[in-house]
Amino acid sequence: MRGVPVSTNPYQNQPVSNQAQQLPQEMAIVSLVAGILSITMCGTFAAIPAIICGHIGIKKADRGEASGRGMAMAGMIMGYVSLVLTVLVIAIYAFFIAVAVSGAAAG
Numbered sequence: 001m002r003g004v005p006v007s008t009n010p011y012q013n014q015p016v017s018n019q020a021q022q023l024p025q026e027m028a029i030v031s032l033v034a035g036i037l038s039i040t041m042c043g044t045f046a047a048i049p050a051i052i053c054g055h056i057g058i059k060k061a062d063r064g065e066a067s068g069r070g071m072a073m074a075g076m077i078m079g080y081v082s083l084v085l086t087v088l089v090i091a092i093y094a095f096f097i098a099v100a101v102s103g104a105a106a107g
Contacts, residue, residue, distance in 0.1 A: 027057035028068025031075030038082035047086070050079030 034050035054076025061069035 023065070023067040025057075025066060025068035025071065027053050027060060027066065028071035028075070031057050031079070032071040033075070035075035035078030035082070039078050043082060044086050047079040047082040050075045051083070054079060 031050050031053035034046045034053060038044070038046035038050050054072045057066065057072030058069055058076065060066035061072060
């Protein structure tokens, strides 16, 4: 029997796996979920946490403390897009209300 020698020492360390440790991804996942929610139904209420968690997740990934940089970036981008769309919709509503009020006052 050739190959790896077998030890009879019961106190010998067990072989260690060469698999890399999984780094945490919680900030990236929270950012992605909040970004999806902000685009689909929650608007600003989920956009702000998506942006904040996205920035934190990207910083952690850049320092090597976490993985999931792509998820964090996607959630952050969706949060920014949702925030811009919300501000744009509010501006359009404000414009139409101002036009309606000025038209009613003039006529």
